[in-house]
Amino acid sequence: MxxxxxxxxxxxxxxxxxxxxxxxxxxxxIGLFKCPNCGTTFRKGVK
Ligand SMILES: [Zn+2]
Structure with a gap:
């Protein structure tokens, strides 16, 4: 995860x-994720 x-x-x-x-x-x-805790968005490869 x-x-x-x-x-x-x-x-x-x-x-x-x-x-x-x-x-x-x-x-x-590529997935765009948003952190529910601090609101940071980041990209990460997904399978
Ligand atoms: Zn965060």
């Missing part, structure tokens, strides 16, 4: 997910 880089709170659900597909590489899914 991704954790907030600021306070370390675990965030279970991304508020947004999109696919990033660099040329010639496998697409990866």
């Amino acid at each position: 991704p954790t907030c880089p600021k306070c370390g709170t675990e965030v279970s659900e991304p508020i947004k997910v999109w696919e990033l597909a660099p040329k010639g590489r496998k697409p990866v899914k």
Whole structure:
């Protein structure tokens, strides 16, 4: 489970997910997470 880089709170659900597909590489899914504790938003790869 991704954790907030600021306070370390675990965030279970991304508020947004999109696919990033660099040329010639496998697409990866990126999730945008928002920490319910401190409000920090951060991106993290999701599987
Ligand atoms: Zn936080």
